[in-house]
Amino acid sequence: MNFETAAVHAGSIKDSTGATHAPVYQSASFAYEKAGEIECVFQGKKFGYVYSRISNPTVTAFELRMNALEGGIGAIATSSGMSAIATTAFTLAENGSEIVASKSLFGGTYLFFKEILESSGVKVIYADFNSADDIESSISERTRFLFLESISNPKLEIYDLKKISATARKYNLPLVVDNTVTTPYLWRAKDFGADIIIHSATKYITGNGTAVGGVLIDTGNYKWNSHQSTKIKSYAGKAGSFAFIAAARSKVYQHLGFAPAPQNVFFHLLGLETLALRMERHCSNALKLAEFFREQPKITSVNYPGLNDNRYRQAALRQFGDRYGGLLTIELEGREKCFDLIDNLKYAKNLANIGDTKTLIIHPESTIYSNCSGDEKSNAGVNSRLLRISVGIENINDIIEDFSSALEKI
Numbered sequence: 001m002n003f004e005t006a007a008v009h010a011g012s013i014k015d016s017t018g019a020t021h022a023p024v025y026q027s028a029s030f031a032y033e034k035a036g037e038i039e040c041v042f043q044g045k046k047f048g049y050v051y052s053r054i055s056n057p058t059v060t061a062f063e064l065r066m067n068a069l070e071g072g073i074g075a076i077a078t079s080s081g082m083s084a085i086a087t088t089a090f091t092l093a094e095n096g097s098e099i100v101a102s103k104s105l106f107g108g109t110y111l112f113f114k115e116i117l118e119s120s121g122v123k124v125i126y127a128d129f130n131s132a133d134d135i136e137s138s139i140s141e142r143t144r145f146l147f148l149e150s151i152s153n154p155k156l157e158i159y160d161l162k163k164i165s166a167t168a169r170k171y172n173l174p175l176v177v178d179n180t181v182t183t184p185y186l187w188r189a190k191d192f193g194a195d196i197i198i199h200s201a202t203k204y205i206t207g208n209g210t211a212v213g214g215v216l217i218d219t220g221n222y223k224w225n226s227h228q229s230t231k232i233k234s235y236a237g238k239a240g241s242f243a244f245i246a247a248a249r250s251k252v253y254q255h256l257g258f259a260p261a262p263q264n265v266f267f268h269l270l271g272l273e274t275l276a277l278r279m280e281r282h283c284s285n286a287l288k289l290a291e292f293f294r295e296q297p298k299i300t301s302v303n304y305p306g307l308n309d310n311r312y313r314q315a316a317l318r319q320f321g322d323r324y325g326g327l328l329t330i331e332l333e334g335r336e337k338c339f340d341l342i343d344n345l346k347y348a349k350n351l352a353n354i355g356d357t358k359t360l361i362i363h364p365e366s367t368i369y370s371n372c373s374g375d376e377k378s379n380a381g382v383n384s385r386l387l388r389i390s391v392g393i394e395n396i397n398d399i400i401e402d403f404s405s406a407l408e409k410i
């Protein structure tokens with residue numbers, strides 16, 4: 001199946017009613033006629049649903065569809081992007097482990113590493129992922145995985161994934177890629193060496209800001225039999241190449257209660273059907289808006305990977321095929337001007353989300369990063385002059401008009 005077809009058909013549930021959408025199995029538990037039958041299900045001798053904290057048929061439909069879109073061997077849907085990251089981290093790392101992560105990360109991920117993972121005894125080493133040398137010198141025998149974002153949010157860095165994957169291979173480490181900003185539509189990260197792919201399904205996958213959710217996918221690139229994690233080792237024999245998914249589901253996800261509500265997953269499934277169409281529009285609108293911003297004297301800088309002089313244009317061109325995503329950042333003279341611009345916008349919503357059909361804007365320094373130190377902000381590329389814009393799928397002339405008239409007033 002081609003991408004657009006899989007986005008509509010993969011993982012469909014066929015039932016006797018002929019329903020064309022996955023039913024919302026809003027049921028905490030699943031009953032069996034015979035005691036012997038449920039015994040077999042519990043012992044893993046027979047497939048069946050038991051309890052929705054472990055698995056649920058609506059959730060399975062979404063997992064199968066995401067797995068098809070990323071070309072994986074297995075997927076787990078979670079209650080949020082954060083719980084997909086947490087499931088992955090706790091499956092691969094434990095007290096005494098280290099991980100190597102990019103310095104340029106989404107604020108929530110950075111805070112999870114700092115406030116939860118570090119206090120669980122996992123040391124997080126931050127490296128400049130533009131430099132293979134910096135990554136290599138951060139790796140030790142205690143390193144359990146490498147972590148990066150496909151297009152980092154909000155700094156918009158894009159790395160050469162094949163190169164980083166070669167470093168990961170050299171040290172036999174899995175490479176975890178947060179693919180939220182690119183989605184499987186811009187690239188199949190598996191083909192560039194990603195081992196585990198993570199999404200916040202809240203963003204482009206659902207696409208209209210209706211539900212928080214996440215998903216992780218094992219691409220099958222990494223051979224788990226030699227991984228050092230205790231949880232993976234306990235499954236390497238029994239589960240073979242599925243050791244990661246098996247360990248993640250039964251040793252982390254179900255214990256932490258990270259399962260999504262089936263109703264939310266229904267919105268993810270609905271969103272996926274139009275992902276390809278939306279991404280095309282997000283990308284073309286963002287490029288046009290970036291070009292417009294570049295001509296505005298009140299805007300002192302524009303960061304969009306699709307602009308000719310952008311440092312990451314070539315990496316994006318090579319990996320995402322002349323498409324550069326829907327996120328961009330601009331800088332104005334100072335914080336006051338940023339606030340004034342936001343206050344004068346008519347359509348663009350001032351909120352903390354990305355990947356919505358609507359154009360969204362936020363001043364990250366006073367909001368998402370308000371509790372971060374100066375160093376933490378600068379690693380994330382955040383300063384008081386910066387605005388992040390998630391370009392929606394409205395008619396681009398209306399978005400430009402909205403910004404143009406707001407700029408005139410400030």
Ligand SMILES: *Cc1c(COP(=O)(O)O)cnc(C)c1O
Binds near residue numbers: 080082106181203214
């Ligand atoms: C939003 C986001 C997350 C976290 O996802 P939630 O669904 O909000 O928990 C992780 N990574 C990136 C790049 C994000 O934009």
